[in-house]
Amino acid sequence: MDRAALTQFLEDEFQQVAQMFAIDDVAPMTATIRLLNDERHLRPGGTVSGPAMFALADVSVYLAIMAMIGPKALSVTTNCAIDFMRKPASGVDLICETRLLKLGRVLAVGDCLIFAEGHDAAVARASLTYSIPPDG
Template sequence: MNGKENGGGSSRMTEDARITIAEFERIVEESLPLAAAWKIETRALHHGRATLRLGFDAGFLRPGGTISGPIQMGLADVAIFAALLGAIGPVPGAVTSNLSINFLRRPKPSPLIAEARMLKVGRKLAVGEVELYSEGDPEMLAHVVATYAIPAA
């Protein structure tokens, strides 16, 4: 899925991040209290890419031991936000305009890993995708595509 026939991804995606993990985590604490309360951890942050981890918490469970949908959606949303700010820096006011999630497998009661990358970062709109995994398990749990509206500079 990396467009090898076309010579690989955009060169933009290999540039350095425009925000540090510490700066991003401060923004989450200030502007996304729900995500901060879940103790989402930013593992890696690049220009248009990010890896986040959500530690396991029994309160996230659905019966049967699976992690509830809104938790997965919330994690994915923050992961794309991280990848976006990695690309544009700490621009205030970017908001999710659309999020579409496909639930593929039931998560186990273990930490979640979110791998996000931006597909496009335009002046007004940015689109990113996220893959969710149970930590240490190669089977994708959920796939998310989301659009962010970027306020005029």
């Protein structure tokens, strides 16, 4: 699936969160997804919350997988580990650079680095495993 198809898939299947994200780039085994800056993602102190960063990593790996295998909406997260390394800059989008490390028949593993737009140091790193439903 290309960027346009992934955007449409997200809008069709996940209307509740589709407007939170933008797909910056998609290529074989990689995707760059953006969490659009919004006050609802902030925690006290004005920093982006951990759950919002988790959502960005989760959606990023999910979309990278869909780009490779097509629209299998029932693929699900089976594991996630996330390291929050520094406070993100406030008032900017977060950008997740995702790389699929393994894409098998039933499992996929992805690695993410999350950056605050305009900053070089990653604010979080995540590793996620997905279960892919069998055909049929």
